Structures are given as structure tokens and as C-alpha cells.
Amino acid sequence: MSDIGRTSAVALVGVQGSLVEVEAHLTSQLPTFSIIGLPDASLGEARERVRSAAAVADCPLPSRRITVNLTPASVPKRGSGFDLAIAMAVLAAAGTAPGADRRTVYVGELGLDGRVRPVPGIIPVVLAARAAGVDRVVLPVGNLAEAQAVPGVALTAVDSLRSAAIDAGAALPEGFVDPVLPPPAPDDTRPPAELADVVGNAVGVRAVVAAAAGGHHVLLLGPPGAGKTMLAERLPALLPDLEPDAALEVAAVRSVAGHGARSWTRRPPWEAPHHSASAAALIGGGSGQLRPGAVSRATRGVLFLDEATEFPRVVLDALRQPLESGRITVHRAGGSAEFPARCQLVLAANPCPCGNAGALGGPPCTCVPSAVRRYLGRLSGPLLDRIDIRVAVPRVTTGTLRASEGATPSTAEAKRVVDDARARMRDRLHGTGWSRNAEVSGPWLREDGRAAPGATEVLDRGLDIGTLTMRGWDRVMRLAWTMADLTGDERPERRHVERALALRTAL
Template structure:
């Protein structure tokens, strides 16, 4: 005979539906069962909930208890369901009014003394609650993160008793306000600290202005990493929707989210020993990888030739599509991955004397093996490749001449160029495709003939030709030109160091 059934809800990750928590009390031998594919941490919530209710002064029902987490075929993990289970149990046993649980989501882990503890993935839950027009109750430590979803009614509590008092109407929880301040200024090192390397500085500005992928080739110590680390400082601040999506990915990945820096573009630099799963994500319960953590930001791969070739090849699809789909036997997850790739590598294994010039002492076979570390389809997806040579003698410590431009100055030109692209076509040049590519990157007359000659000379694919045109379009935008001219195309072709290396 059924005594009571009560419902509560808890929202989970970025790609998962809401979980409906149903608590069923029945006569019979005392037992506490949780069904719905719970993993170990969820099954252990039985003991956490039991201790939290008793130490908080509530009566724990001595009946047969069944907790159903629906949908039944979705694996459940973590302690985020504790609060919903406890409240459903109190409502089912008549210690809380069941109607008080309507239109509210609950997210939090319970301590044995009834305190509420923070959990992972609060921001995606808050976004889903806002879209469903439901309030959200979270632990006090998670309140600032949840309140980033503007429009969501967020209530923060530090103990189970405070939540129960709110639901009874005895002591209402105040609605938690959004964080007062979010730093939108790009952080990181400044371009003014970079001495020399005028071509590399120019290419970095072009990459920032058009969202292009970049490969820097040069011997050790020439400033490749130094330049790459300054790219986020050249990019304009993210819009609210971009920043929320990026922050939500970080929230479900388990990384701590700084609510005061959530609008800054991410910069990810995985080690060259990283696996394919580390780069694109995965696991039994799929989690975002580095390509998703770099969404709307920069993914920097230093020592590109030292990465396993099979690992690098997993980047080919997300570089084109801007998302990554992870398929497992039980489920499929899709994460955003619209990142800007910046890579650096040495021209050959010997290193110090090599500069893709006459000083190189490596044999042709060593050069061949170095090139074989990188697949042609991957290199074909990189828009810009530039040599970063060793600085001339005295250039590093020379104080004469004009001071190098700082990041703020370059960022103004980049922002103006991006705004021009968005007004014209609704996206940055690197994302142009299909009919829009032919409309906005048309090549006529001398430009068309020059491009055809380059395709024949360097054996370029159609994809490479399109990328050359996109870069030329960005160069024209930086110059304020309405059409791509021969000089714009010539400069774009000059940033194809790998093609010259290959011939």
C-alpha cells in the first residue's frame, strides 16, 4: 500500500536533461533503495541524507523508501541530488508541504550535520532553470556562480534547516543578486614586452583580427611562446552569451570558476604528452577536453612536432565544425569547441643552428621525419604559418628607436576590424564558408591569376586556397579596403612558410 509519493527536481550537466526525483514510502521492512543508474557517490547519499535528517531534528521514516531518479537510462553521478532527495523524503512523510517543492530546482550535497556543500556544474543548471522559469536553491558557496545566469531566481542556503524554513514560509531566503563586478579587461602579458620580430607581430595581429589559426616555426628561444601568450590580450572582450557558454563548459568540467574573471577569454596550453581524450574530452561519463575549455579563446600547442600524430589528428574535425561530439555505448555528448589554434614548433630536430636556412646541419632524412610528424590534413587547416628567426645581434637590448606597440593599441585595431566583419557578414573571416566566402572573398583579375599560379606552384588544395582568401580578406579589412587587392593577396601568400618548406 502506497503511503505517499513526493517529487523534487535537480538539474545536472550542460548536455543532460533535468532529473526528476520521486520518493515513495510504503509499508514493509525498513529499506532505502535508490534506482535510476546511480553510481557509488549517489548510492552513498542514503547515509548522508539519513544522518542529515536525524541531526537536523527531523524524523527519519522507518518504512520502505524507494527513490527514483528519472530518466532511468541516464547515469547519475556526484552528490548534487542529496538536497532534492532529502526534501522529497520530508514531503513524502508529511514533514514538509509537498506543494512547496513546485517550481523550484534543488542542487546541493549534504553533510552529515545537514550543512549544504557546493557541487560541480551549477552554472548550466542555473541556465536551464532560467529557461524553464523555475527558481534554484543552491549552497551558499555556489550562489555567485548560479547568479551569473541573469534572470534566474537564485536562493542560497548553508543548511538544510534554512531551506526547510524557506519552504514552510517561516523564514524566506533572500534572492541572491548577481556578482557586483566582472573584469572584462583582457589579462595576461603585454605586447610591449616583445622586442623585434616585426613579421611575427604582424601575423599575430592578423590572426586576432580574423580568428585565424596560426603556426610559428623557428629555433628555440626566438619568442614563439612569448608571442602566443599575448594573443588573448589582443582579442576583444566576449559578449555575454559567449562568456556564459564558456563559463558553463568550465563549470561542468570540474574546474573552479572565478566569478570575477568569467568574461576573460581562456588560454589553454596542454603539454605535448597529452592524450587524445585530454584534448577533445571523453571518459565513461563524457567531460569536456582542452578544445572545449578553450572555447571562444586560444588553444596553444607548444612543441607541436612532439605531440603524437594520432593525438593531433583528433583536432581536425573540431577545427572545421567548432564543436566536438563524444560518442559512448550508453550516451552521446556534444560540447562547443570554437577555439583559435596557435602552435609552435622547431624546424628540425637538431634545433639550435636550424632556421630553415643554410645554417641547418640536419640531413634530408631528418627533415623528412620532422615533417612526417604532422599530417597534411591537419596542416591544411592552419591559415597562417610564419618563420620566427633568431633576433639580430643587439636587437634584444637596443633602446633606441620607437617603443614597441602595447596590446591595448593593437587591440583597438583588432576590435575595429572585427566589428567591420560582423557588420558585413555576421561572423569573423575565419568562419566564412559556402556562398558567403565567394561573395565577400571574391578574387578577380590579377588577384585570381596570382592565386591560381600559387596553387599550381605549391600544390595547394581548394581548402588552402579558401584559407588564403580569408586571410587576404582580413588584411584588406585591417587596411580599410572594400575589396581584396593584389597586395593583400601577396601578403597572405607570404605567410605560408610550410608550403615553401614542403616544395
């Protein structure tokens, strides 16, 4: 005699989920419990968690041979989030929970006391279930608030295996269980930094406003204390709120990263790793389940690398491919995972090891020319070629302070200008798949997005003599379009191209 029960679960690879059918087969042989279908070590330990949780829930597993198959077997399954699906499949095969079937996705880790514990990555799990067209998702109470960010899916929260079994038709008495809840999320919201606080750095303010409007990457080069970090920290407040699809993409990455209830946000994220961060910390990785790195956690937002020349060159060069494609594929011996990486990169760097090279006023530079070259050489040419805005941020003096008093716009004023420029971009790029000038392709710039006649002469001359690459030509023109949008002009003219070049003079 044999019986089969089926439920569904979701296997995560990066932020992509695949529907997995969980089959439990009971036969009249010596009592054993085996799990097949490419489980990892933590999933293999589910046998003991399921057996203990079922006993506590007053629905012990039958004393028969239990074989659980996770199909398709070619998809790697990792983590303890399959526990609830396995337990419900076994109970369905035993007839204890007849309502459990493959049209319901179960997700959650079981404790030995029968409680269902929250798991990371619940948002991509629910997204995968919605894409597969399943009826509903049964998940831990501790994941409910996070999962509600995904519309169009029926959610059922359970605090224990007993609750899940009763929901599936088990004839068990109701009982109170103290649910496992995630720790309260710390209130890390801060008031937006005020742009008007920046004084004496008109070029830096202009660069930050242009970057916010067009989505351009930025390099701020200057001596210590010039205000590079201050400028960078004011960029997120100028960015518009995320569209629903973009916010869901951000929430999926943050969910996999373990942000819990704080995964959902309409504000662009901000990531600022220390310069001691490794390449894996920046682009993602891990020995077990692959986790997103800082470049992915900053997707749709800002990745700020302060003291960029202190990062190892190999770490900085790892950013070249994701900056170009907007995605990063992490390969490890156990498999690969793809993460979104559509972020704005902001680099802040000193011009030399002592920080005083080229600075007007202050102590003189004590670095030999070879040390300066080695220091700035950590920013490779191919990486710099991908950065649209490269400006020198000078040290503030009394003269510049007096001259700029009251000239810096407030955050609210600058944001209105940025929003107007973004609206013009959206109207112009409607139907192209792009929404910002930094995203448009080179062919578009030379066809539908051509500048006014004669506007690109200076760029064409730089391309002919080798001071500008074709990628550099494209990036200057993208920035020129942003300068035109900020002033409300129909298309870039010579003055817009010159302003774009002026924001690309450092290095």
C-alpha cells in the same frame, strides 16, 4: 497508505543539462530505501547521506518503505548533486516540507552533518533550469557566487538540509550552521603581456595581429630562442572582451571543469597544455563523468601548443575535427557528451630535432634529412591545411634588432587596430551568423564575399597545379579578407591576397 513527493533536479551530460523529476514514494511496509532511474554508484550512496543528514536536521526520514524514482530513466544520472533533491522529495512525501515541489530545482551534496556542500557544474545546471522554465533553484551557499552569472533565475542559497526544509515550510527551529564554502580562488590574474617587448620579429608581430583580428589559427616555426612563445603569449591581450552569450558558454565549461567562483570571466581563456598531454587531456573524457579537455576549456580563447612537434601525432590529429566544426563529441562506453571547442589554435615548433635547420647564424643543423622529415611529419597535412597562418620566425640578430627599434606597436595600439577590423567584420557579416573572417564559409567567399577582379589569380593557379587544396584556397581568402579589414579596404585586392599568402609560407 502511500504518499508521493516531487522535486526537480538537473542531470549533466557534458555541459548540457536535462531536467529530472525526483519522485519519492512512501508505503506502509518494512523500512527500506531504494533509488531507481539509472543512478551511478555515487548517486546510489545518497541513501546513507540523506538518512544521516535528515536525522541531524531534526526531520528524520519516516520508518516506511521509501522508493525514489529519477525520471526520465533513460537519462544517465551521475554524482552527488542529487542529494538535496532526493532528501526534499522524501520530506515532501512525508509532509515535513510541504512547500517542496517539482517547480523548484534542488542541487547540492549532503554531508553526514546535514550541511549542503557545493558541487561542480552549477552554471550549466542553472542554465538548464532556466531553459526548462522552473520557478527557482535552491543551491549550496558555496555555489551562489558562481550561479549568479546566469541572469533570469531566482536563486535561494541554503547552508544545510534544515535550511532547505524550513524554506519549504517545515516547522523547525532556526539554527546556525557553519556553511561549507569553496576554498578562496587564487589570484591568477596577470598584467597583459606587452607587444612592444617583441623586437626584431616584424613578420611574427604581423601574424599575431592578423590572427587576433580574424580569429585565425597560427603556426610559428623557428629555432629555439627566436621568440615564438613570446609572440603567442601576446595574442590574448589583443583579443576583445567576450560578448555576454560567449562569456556564459565559457563559464559553463569552466564550471564543469571545477573552476568554481572563477568560472565567470569576460576575457578569452588561455590554455597551454604540456606536450606530454594525452589525447583525452586535450579533447576531453574520463572514466566516470566526462570532463572537458583543453580544447574545450580554451573555447572562445586561445589553445597554445608549445613544442608542437613533441606532441604525439595521434594527439595532434585529434584536433582536426573540432578545429573544423567548433565542437567536440567525446564517446565512451558509458555514453557520450558534446563540448564547445571554438578556439584559436596556436602552434609553436622547432624546424628539426636540434632546432637549427634553415636558421641564419648560430650553430649548423646536425640532423639528417630523414630525421627532419620525421620530426615535421608529426604535423600532418590535413592538420596544417586547417591552419591559416604559417610563418617562419627567424632568430633575432643585431641587424634586425637595430632596424626594428621602435617599430613594433604597443598592445594598446595593436588592439585598437584589431577592434576596428572586428567592427568592419561584424558590420559586413551581420545577419549571417558569423562575426569573424575565420568563420565564413567557402560558398560565401565565392559569392557575396568575392574578391576584386583578378585578385585570386595566384590562388587559382595553385589550385590548378595541386599546390593548394580547396580548403587551402578558402583559408587564404579568409586571411585576405582580414588583411583588407586591417587596412580599411572594402574588399580583398591582389595585394591583400599576396600578403595572406606571405603569411602561409612555412611548411
